[in-house]
Each structure stands twice: as structure tokens, then as C-alpha cells.
Amino acid sequence: MAPSVHRTLDDHSGLLLHQLIDNAYDGIYITDNIGNPLYFNEAFLRISGIPVDAARRLSVWELLDQHFLPNSCVAEVIRRNQPHNTIIHYYSGIEAIVTGIPVYDTEGALLYVVASVRDITELNRLRREVEAMRTQAELRAPLRVQLIGDKADEALVYRSAVMEKILTFAARAATVDSPVMILGESGVGKDVLAKYIHAQGENGQERPFVKINCGAIPAELLESELFGYEGGAFTGANRRGKAGMFELAHRGTIFLDEIGEMPLALQVKLLAVLQDRQVQRIGSTRPTPLDVRVITATNADIKDLLAKKAFRQDLFYRLNVLTVTVPPLRDRREDIPALIAYFLGEYNRKFGLNRYLAPEALQALLDYSWPGNIRQLRNVMERLVVLSEDDRIGVEALPGEITRGDPSAPGQVQERLHPPTDDRLTLREAVAQFERRYLQEQLIKHRTLRECATALGIDVATLVRKKKRYGL
Template structure:
């Protein structure tokens, strides 16, 4: 039967032509030398929205004059005698790329134009999306470049809360005014201070000097900060010693745990901040300095002021610009990207290749992290080292961490699930699942490998990926 049909078509080439062109996905029209349409296929009708009665009774010029069509490549091809390609948008909303090719007889006289009409609506949408993606990726690339810190350190975040912190820090870096960074222990105050120093065009040529005011004995802290002259005290260097403020000249000095600074030394620090001059222990000469001062603490300085443990005038001098870093429990979106960051760091450090199972990450997302980023970092390294498997599973998570999760479930805190009944457990689990899948889909490619790591089949992964719009 098929062979018989082919014989018929071959015997009638015009019929074959109509069958082939008529079934084309692209629109096709043929016009004569006067611009009258003498043939068209169904695809062109659908794309253009034109009716057969319009095409049969009007020339291309008349179709345009009547407002039924925006433009026609065939008119220009007829007048110029060359192939014309242009884009047209039809009343149907279809954007089309039209190529009109003139056809000549043996004497070189134009007799027809063959017009191919290709729907590029989706292509244009894809191009627009690609342009947006490129612009977004450029924005991300610039942001990533901005958060690169000295000595290869990074601010690693994904949450909107930390985005605001980074933007604020960037603004503060442009002025040479003392900055006070507040936040719980382990939240990353030192990293943020280093960031501010690294993007400050006025001070980044100088050093970043850090001192923990609570880690140095009171009797030594003054000489460490301001230096001392020769013979200032027993055991002092014979030629004297420059203090950290002098060493940080032209750069930044970071006074960590400023709340631990003795009251007597707070008076001297206040004078330095006001005059930008220091005086070494045992010396009489004032030494001018040009240094950015960033202080940080996890203490409640206002409470310490009321209890006469911290000077109010120093607090006001330090608190001109302040940033409060939220604890990790308030920005769970950052947990997965931090895990990925530390995982990469420790894989390189210990020459291993390990990752974390979905259940392990789920437990991480449920934990309170009282020690914040420092606790997460230490736990990630510990689990990666002690795990006998390349995929770290939940069985080796410390019992105290599991206990704290269970305890938190038994005694809900303010703002927890039990106090917001509209936030159902199912939606929370779906949110966690989406974060986990997003993390693994980014890290493991192709999808087959990702499915193997997650321990599910490829079709299940594809279905979940589509469900969450990943």
C-alpha cells in the first residue's frame, strides 16, 4: 500500500510538493510578481491569523494597508530581486522570522517569491530568559567577587538576612568611622570585620590586625595595644616595642570581645578614638595614627553600662555605626551553603572526598546551633574525619545534638510550629526536602549520579525536581 502511494506521488510531483510543504511546521507562502499570494499552507494561516479570503483577494501591499499584516518580506524581495530576511510580529502574538526568496525564469524575469515563515516566539522568550540569566549570573559573579576576603576567606551566605548585612557592611566600609559588630559567639563577627577591611579602598593597603581583648591578661593588654618604650617595665624589650595600633597604621584594628576590656583601659582607648594619637607605656611622646577601628562583642553592652562595667562614653563613640549579625538558627537558608563550603574546605585539607547524606542535612537543618557557624564548622570537620563512608550518615551524629533536637521538639520556643498551626509539618518537610534536593542537584551531575547518591531512582528524582521547580 505504501509503495503504491509513493508511485502516485512520484507520478504527480505537484501533489508531492503540496503534501510536503503543506505538512511543514514552518509557514510557507508563494506570491507572484505582483505580490498576490497564490499558495500558502495551514501553518502560515495559524501563525499569521490571516484568513484564506484575505490572502486570496488581496496583495501583500493591500494586506498591510488594511492593517491586517505588519510587514511582508516578499514585497521587498520583489522590488530588490534578492533574498530578504526580517522579523514580523503578527496579530496572533506570534513573532516570526521571514525569509523571502525571489524565483526567476530562464530569461531572468522574476515570476515568484517563496516565503518561509518560522515561529521564533519561544526562541525569543528563551533568549530573553537567557539574557536575564546572564545578567543575574553577572550580578552573582560581582557579588561573589565583592565578598572575597583577604587570605582566601569568604563570607558564605544565601539568606536575605545576611544579604542585608553584607550591603550594610559595604556602605560602612566607605567611611572611616568606628564600627561596632554585635552578635552571638561563633556568628562570624571576625569574618565580617575582615570583609569590611578588604573592600575599604582607603585602608585595604594596610594590615588587618586582630586582638582578643578577653584573651590577654589585663596587665599586658595596654602594652600590646599601645606598645612600650625601652625599660618601661621589668622584662621589657630593651629597644621598646610598637603596639598593635601602630602596626595597624594605614589599615584596620579589630578589637574582638571589647566588652572584656578593663575599665581603666577603656579611658585610654576613648582618648585614642577621639584624637587618633597613641602614647606608648612609659613614653611621653604622642604618635599620630591613621587606623580604622572595628570592635565586636557578644555581650550586652547596655546592660554592662547600667552595671558600671562598661563606659557609656566609649559605647557611644564605638556605636556610631553598628551591625548585628543574626544567629544561625534565624537564617537556616545559610546552613546548606555553609555545609557545602566547609565540606569542600575539609576535603581539600584532609585529601578526602566525602559528602553528607540527606538525613544528616535534615538533622542539621533542625538543630538550634547554639555555637553558630563555629559549631557547624567544627562538627562538619569532625564527622568527615571519623566517618568510614564517603557519604556521612546520621548514625555518627553526636547523641547530644540529637537530644537537643528532640528536646526542642518537646518544648517549642516562641515562633515554633506549635504556635503557628497554619504552618503544617508537611509543608516544613517539603521545604527541607527542596533545600536538600537543590543542594545535591547542584553538587552531583548528571542527574543519574545525583539519584545514586541520594539512593533513589532517576524517575523519582526527576519527578521531585519538577515538583519543586528546580
């Protein structure tokens, strides 16, 4: 029989009762009306992890004060003078559901409190496993993956019919060298689709694929980057000259991202290169023949740019031969679980982990509008896998903009831009948190990098560096 402080029971029924309690799987803990221990069994000691001497000597209040208990069901029964149920996460690591029952005398005065303590650690483990299986079953629904490179973000992952049509278009476009224009919001995967078209072409994996972001390079440098220069062509030029991106892409593909931000003066020269299929370096008198496929992309409203005469019509007609629009994730929601499953698996493999999503967390991710599209979803999944303290990723681990809803919705901006209040952050960390949130909001608000940079009062190159730093 467990050590105890209790009245001696002389009759056989008392002995039987003691045997039943001492051999019960559930813990039993009995106190008087002020919380002093009267009886407890071995199971209670096993579950609670309280040393036998402390359980015998200390009242529930002392057990709480001396941190043997995180909280007490018995104490609540005494305080409220009524039955009480609670879940206790004991310091032993065991989780238990505790039911406290008051025992009254014939006049209604409290005599004893009897607490039944049931270990639910294993039950909860099994429940979480079932949750994981259910979640993984939903995520394992058939998805299509077109691998392009060896990185997680170099794959086209989808389930939707609209993406199936886009890839059918891309496969056909890959068989010819006609210009391709890819339209769509930032983060939808325009660059990945461009790589896919290139890779599907004849000997695509062996031929060069050269990407340049027209909005990330200052206008005064863009011409020399695109077309190259001869030695001594301008102050600061390399004495031996430099080949431009078009020359580097010879017999391959050049991908002009953010083509809508190219200065008008350069648009004229680009048109000439496309028409003549040759390039002339700055400072040179000799043209160089080119065999280059041109793919362009923009998240800007190209018709609006044409109306404002910010983009040349003749260049547009030259580039707008094969055009495809990649819809945002909010318009192809069936691709969201496929992308979640893909990135969850990729980052688990990368970091040697076994994270899984709780059903409520998965539902929150599925309900979110993803204004940053695939880029935002990929970054969120990597952050969840890396920072989760448990294999089970609950809804509490999700970023605030997801649990609060659409960050662009009315009433969300003020909350998201509120300065960090965590006093554990250094000033540098707090400033970085705020800057990231503010940049994300401005990138959603403005369609082009140049427009966003102007609104922020910085140059485009600085904006691109900050985007890369914060994973936006």
C-alpha cells in the same frame, strides 16, 4: 550442575527444575528440617563466598559456628517454624536480601527450608548514588560566597536576605573611616565580617589588619599590647621598647574583639586615643599620630554592661557610630544548607575525599539549633569528613548533641556531661572528652569569656587556650 547433596530425580520435570535453579541469577539454598544441606546453586556460592566443600559438608549451624556466615535466614526459619526475611552482609563483601520459606508435609511437620538469596549490593550502590545526587542538589542551591582570604573559614557564605543586608551595610561602611561596632553571639562570624569591611576599603588587601582579643589577654598586659612601651618602662620590658597594636595598624584597621571585657581603666585611655587620633607609649612623653580605622565586636549585652557601669557611656557613644548585629544561625536557617555545602566541599578538596551526606543526616543538621553557630558547624563538618569510614555520611556518624537535639534544652545537659564509658579510651582521652563537653556547655551558658572563666575558676588566657585546643 553445581556440586550438591540431593536426591536423584529421574523424571524430566526434575531435570528441568535443576536447570532452572542452577542457572538462576539468585542464589538458592535448600536444607532439611534440621539445617543439613540438600541443594544449592552456583549463584549461592558466588554471593555468599562460602567454599563449595564447606557448603556441601556443613549444616547452617556449623557454618555459623565456623564463621562462614554472619547470620542465617534458614536457621531463623527452623527456630521459628515460619517464613523469615533478613538482610545478610556476607563476608565476601556482598549484601543480599534472603527469604526463607518452610516446606511442610501433609500433617504440618517441617520437611525442608528453601532460601532465596538476592544480591542487592549494586542496587544499594545505585540507591546511595541517587541519595547523594538528591542531597547534593539541595546543597547546590544558589549560595553566595564572599572570599576574603585563602582559608575555608575566611569567607562569608549565605543565602538569607538578612545577611545580604548586612553585607550591603559592610560595603558602605568600608568606604568611610567611621568606627564600626559588630554585635552578635559567639561564633556568628563577627571577625570575618570585620575582615570583610577592612578588605573592601581602599587598598584594603595591602593595608594592615590587626586583631586583638581584649578578653584573652590579662588586664595587666593589655595596655602594653595595645599602646606599646618604651625601653625600660617597667620591669621585664624589652630594652628597645615595643610598638603597640595601634601603631602596627597605622594606615589600616585595628579590630578590638570582645571589647566589652576591656577593663574600665583602659577604656579611658582608649577613648583618648580615639578622640585625639594619637597614641602614647607607656613610659614615653611623645604622642604618635595615628591613621587607624577602629572596628569593635562583642557578644555581651552592651546595654547591660552600660547599666552595670562596666562599660563607659562616653566610649560607647564614640564606638557606636556604625553598628550592625549579626543574627545567630537559628534565626537565619536558610544559611545553614549553604554553610554545610561550602564546608563539605572545602574539606573534601582539602583532604582529597568525596564525602556526601545521606538525606537523614542532612535533615538532622538542618534541624539542629547550632548554639555555637558557624564555628560549631565548621568544626562538625570537618570532623565528619575526616572521621567518616565511608563516603556516605549517615546519621549515625553525627555527634550526639545533634542527634539528641538542642544541647541547651532541659534534660540534655546531664546526658552530655555524663563521663565517657568507652573502655577503649585512655584516662587522658576520657578526661579530654569530658573537659571538652563541659567547656562547651559553660561557653553556651555564659555570654563573655571573662564570666565563663570566673565560673570555671581559671583565668581568661587558660580558657582561650582550651577553646583553641578543642576547636570550640
